[in-house]
Amino acid sequence: MEKIQIGQNFFIPMPVVLVGTQVAGKDNFMTVGWCARANANPPMILCGIGNHHYTSKGIAETKTFSVNIPSSALLEKTDYCGIVSGEKTDKSHVFEVFYGSLKTAPMIRECPVTLECRLVETVPLPTNTLFIGEIAGAYADGRVIKDQKPDFPEIDPLFLTMPDNRYWTLGKYAGDAWSAGKNLITER
Incomplete structure (x- = not known):
């Protein structure tokens, strides 16, 4: 099939x-769609946050942040945290909070x-800042761990697609990574 030029919008779920x-001693939460692994050892994650967002102040102030993976059951609260700013709205009581080390x-x-x-590390870009954090602690509900591995259907994570601005849940299992393509390997 022939490819057509579609512009430079974001098409990666x-x-x-x-x-x-x-921020100023008060808990704040923000919905973020730009988050990925950044390093394996030590384990690091990066979050891209718009330069104008209030959350950036808190990360700069405390040099810490958390990354929380909501299930689809938290869709309404998750979306709420993305449409109201902590600068104008106190979001500290939206969730039950706990702290690690x-x-x-x-x-x-x-x-x-x-x-x-x-x-x-903080990487400033024209419209966003990448906040790279070393994972100091990881916590999970016991029900989402099977055979000492994450059970993603049980976690029931959300995904964002743009430019349609829609939330999605995990699809069906398609195959095993680092295994599904082995039949195409030829010996030389």
């Missing part, structure tokens, strides 16, 4: 997370998986 931080990275008890991160 993105995991939806809630980034938590303290960092003490300034508020995590969401209702999320099946949470990570507390120590800021390692």
Whole structure:
């Protein structure tokens, strides 16, 4: 099939997370769609946050943040945290909060998986800033762990697609990574 030029919009589905931080001593959460692994060892994650967002102040202030993976059951609260600013709205009571060893990275008890991160590097870009954090602690509900591995259908994560601005849930299993393509390997 012939390819057509479609512009430079975003066509990669993105995991939806809630980034938590303290701003002026108050817990704040923001919905973020630009989040990915950044390094394997030590484990690091990056979150791209618009330069105008209030959450950036908290990360700069405390040098910590959390990454919380909401399930689809938290869709309404997750979307709410993305449409109201912590600068004008107190979001500290939207979720039940707990802390790990960092003490300034508020995590969401209702999320099946949470990570507390120590800021390692900040990369300023024209419209966004990439916050790279080393994962200092990872926490999960026991029900989402099977055979000491994450059970993603049980986690029930959300994904964001743009430019249609829609949330999606995990699809069906398609195959095993680093295995499905082995039949195409030829010996030389």
